[in-house]
Amino acid sequence: MKKALMALAALAAAAAPAAAATYTIDPAHSSVSFTVRHLVTKVHGAFSKFSGTVEYASGKPQSWKTQVEIDPASIDTRVAMRDNHLKSADFFDVEKCPKMSFKSTKVEMTGDSGKMTGDLTMHCVTKPVTLELTIGGVMKDPAGKERLGASAAGKLDRKEWGLTWNKAVESGGMMVGDEVTLEIDIEALPGGGKTGPKDAMKKGEKAAQKAGETKR
Numbered sequence: 001m002k003k004a005l006m007a008l009a010a011l012a013a014a015a016a017p018a019a020a021a022t023y024t025i026d027p028a029h030s031s032v033s034f035t036v037r038h039l040v041t042k043v044h045g046a047f048s049k050f051s052g053t054v055e056y057a058s059g060k061p062q063s064w065k066t067q068v069e070i071d072p073a074s075i076d077t078r079v080a081m082r083d084n085h086l087k088s089a090d091f092f093d094v095e096k097c098p099k100m101s102f103k104s105t106k107v108e109m110t111g112d113s114g115k116m117t118g119d120l121t122m123h124c125v126t127k128p129v130t131l132e133l134t135i136g137g138v139m140k141d142p143a144g145k146e147r148l149g150a151s152a153a154g155k156l157d158r159k160e161w162g163l164t165w166n167k168a169v170e171s172g173g174m175m176v177g178d179e180v181t182l183e184i185d186i187e188a189l190p191g192g193g194k195t196g197p198k199d200a201m202k203k204g205e206k207a208a209q210k211a212g213e214t215k216r
Helices: 002-015 080-087 197-210
Strands: 021-025 031-038 041-047 050-056 065-070 100-110 113-122 125-140 146-157 176-190
Touching: 050 146, 050 176, 100 125, 125 176
Parallel strands: none
Antiparallel strands: 021 050, 021 176, 031 041, 031 176, 050 065, 065 100, 100 113, 113 125, 125 146, 146 176
């Protein structure tokens, strides 16, 4: 009887889903970027301040979760005047809406690629989005520190988040496109805890130093 109970316990343990490990996003090796049409070309931009966590267990996508916090005031399109306009009430209105965030709700995978659905909060509006997800895997850096890599990308209509500013041009059409391509590339380190964008960047820089990427 005792052996039977032990066997059942072993089977139950084997059948139980593996607990997901928590990783903290390393901003020094990650990016949150976007692309949008301007007249007849595309403008690329990024947010330089962000932080977040990922819960991951290899082969167990049902346990995967991610949460990212972005500072919209850190927007950078390499043109200061344009960045200031994007921060204004015409676009992100960073004084009224100082935070952006993404929180996953579901992950579906086939091999190393799949889809991640979650709630995107931007311009004080929260809407669901689905992003194409690719897992880069887990490996150790030269310092022996484990790192997790993943990428997510998708398209969204900025008007759904109340970002409606535009201007008609004489030749017809509008100055700025409504469709925005969002790309998130992350490298994450083991360990959780609540970390703001500024502290997350410092943590990433220290990890880079330990891995021998930068001089102290």
